[in-house]
Amino acid sequence: MSLPADAMNALEAFQAVGSWEQRARLLMQWGERMPALPAEDKVDANLVQGCESLVWLVGRLQDGHWQFAASSEARMIRGLVALLLARVNGLTAAELQAVDLPDWFNQLGLSRQLSPSRSNGLNAVLQRMQDLCGRGGEI
Structure with a gap:
């Protein structure tokens, strides 16, 4: 694929940066570039369960391809979620x-820098995306 x-x-x-410090800085930059989620989407129904930090996620199906938007108050999580969105936006459900x-x-x-709780949180975000796909549209 x-x-x-x-x-x-x-x-x-x-892959162009070598040190963890450079990667961490790049991670924060990715998080800062993520478009802001509208206030009306920051509701309990869009909160991802299983994250230590608050993460809101919305998804829309457009022409058979998924587009997700998300937000988090935690800078590191926002960066990780931004990278997850980069990986999944535009994909089909399959x-x-x-x-x-x-x-x-x-x-x-x-x-190596993903703590178990961060890893679990990101898995929860991906699971939420897959659940949305299974329902075929917005919640």
Whole structure:
């Protein structure tokens, strides 16, 4: 499966930096570039369960391809979620079900920095995306 353009950009950017400090800075920048989620989407119904930090997620199906938007108050989580969105936006439901989250963050060189709670939180976000796909549209 080929990667979406945003995911390729992320991969190139993260593979070009060597140190964890540079990766952390890049991670924060990705989070800052993520479009703000409208206040009306920051409701309990859009909160992802299983995250230590508050993460809101909305998804819309457009022409058979999913587009997700998310927000988090935590800077590190916002960056990680932004990278997850880069990996999944534009995928079909079937492609989304096949996303290998640990492999994606390993390719970015970030897997060692994912604490178990962050990893669980990102898995919860991906699970929420897959649940939305299973329902075929917005909640």
